[in-house]
Amino acid sequence: MPVVHHRKPSLGSYPIWVGSRLFLKPLLSLWPLNRSGMAGLFLIDRMFAVGPKPRRVVREQIELGDRPAELILPTGPSRRDPDTAILYLHGGAFVVGGVGTHRSIAARMSQKCEVPVFSLVYRQLPAAGVGTSVADALSAYRELITERGYRRVVVAGDSAGGFLAAKVIEGAVAQGLPAPVAFVGFSPLLDLDLGSHPDRCSRSDAYLPKAKMAELAPAFDRGPLQLAGVRRIGDLEPAIFPPTILITAENEMLEPDVIALVEELDEAGVEAVAHSYSWQVHAFPVFGSHHRETMEAIEASAAFAGRAIREAKDADERKSQWAG
Template sequence: MSVTRHGRPSLRSYPIWLGSRLLLKPTLALWPIGALGLRPLYLIDEIFALGPKAKTVAREQITLAGRPVELSVPARPSGRDEAAAVLYLHGGALVVCGLATHRAVASRLCQDIDLAVYSVAYRQLPEAGVGTSVTDAYQAYRELLIERGFKHVVVAGDSAGGFLAGKIVELAHRDGLTPPAAYIGYSPLLDLDLGTNPDRSSRRDAYLPIRKLASLRKQFDKGPIELDGVRRIAEVPPEAFPPTIVITAEDEMLEPDVLELVESLNTAGVPAQMHSYAWQVHAFPMLAGRHPEARQSIVLTAQFAKDAVAAARVGRRGIQRVG
């Protein structure tokens, strides 16, 4: 199986890991998940929106399938493939974060993959449940293919966004749409019911408390749109998947599900890679250019996706191993 362990963390990794374990994880464990606790979380994205913006990409606010989207393209002259794009779906447990919190990773991915990146502000809790989030993501994918004429779309996401990207893979296969050119997951959530799985533990996770995910599970099925299809991405038929690359933090709560998916895809002959980094926090690529491992993981996934798009362009599924 194609699993690469990265066991030599940078010096910056230790204080980030310890700070998350000592401060962030206890805070998340105590944070209320009722409407009064969830609604103020939108302020996090508002605060990030005040931060500096990368000058290496140009941004435009547009809509896809009726949802706000931030389009990023390289600011420098580029010979990019105009028939290919990336659809990025932010994480945040389907309750928090947005375009601003994930602007850095979208910008870095845009530069490294040299493609337009569409980041979707999908609906989430407390206003809407997972079925609605999935619908927003999938309709955005459909519009890129059917109305905007893209032939190859890479789907990418971190944490909960990784679940939405996996659902796009499933639904595109069900509907006979052009499949994604590649799947990129940064610590992807692959099982909506993970919080109640007796075989999973967050004891060694730097900041995700499994009990909080179990509590959120009760709200995931909130409407207005019901969730269609699987709740575990590992149950999606392997033949539905494009070339897949996933980044995890070693021993994080979500890593066993990633290992299961990659093993299943490899067994079915689908090119799939997993890269596990020691002493990292969940979804650490979100630290983008400020952290060596984040930078390395984005370069790695961007090259993988570029190879997958090139292979799709000539009708091949297999790609060369990277990293």
């Protein structure tokens, strides 16, 4: 089955869900989406950036695709593959978030997969629209492949970052670049126009307000670079997707798109699986590092990505043997 349901939540899940519903959702509903309101959200990443740092990794501030990025490497004995890396694209509705808010998830993916993780600071609102964010993500991917010598790259992201990761898959095909070896998405946004769909609501979502998504959507088309290709990831040809694992909270607003995409990929013969966790919040693997469901979701994602990496490496070795 391409969809795995996890319906026995840990006790810690309930206060997180209820707290998000009572406090975070009203706050997001009321937050102004004018230029000053969006610009002020950068302080959230600044606060996380000065918080506790993840252990058992080393970090380096670099440039990737002409954008700031953080390189995270696992410490200690490692079977690290020098030809493999993960490009991580943070979420935050293309408005908020960055290296600081997503350092924990990037570090855990680096530890579990034993590969370097490149966490990108792409341009976002209010300074730039989604087309520019996509261009930054694709430039970073191109540099990893063409200049830094990585033969195998996993694209991963949460929420808005999941949309960017999928657009990297589309862009790699369009530009003749080697395809990513896996796609990992934590509550990925798969449709830019989700907020305007009359058959979708956010009543069961712990904190995402649909009305705010609809209000924000017109800003997605802001320049300086216009979005090329699809606005809905499900409109892509299934055959271009690599092995795909998507994590979602049960009944969150984005879950139907996640399940529909995975089922479509599975039907087309692409290895794909979705894990749906009850009583969780949108993009929960990014939060609560000691939360049981967070750890399970990261373990499942890392194991899936690890298998895809090994299969891609074996395929590369077979090609080398045939060529020899």
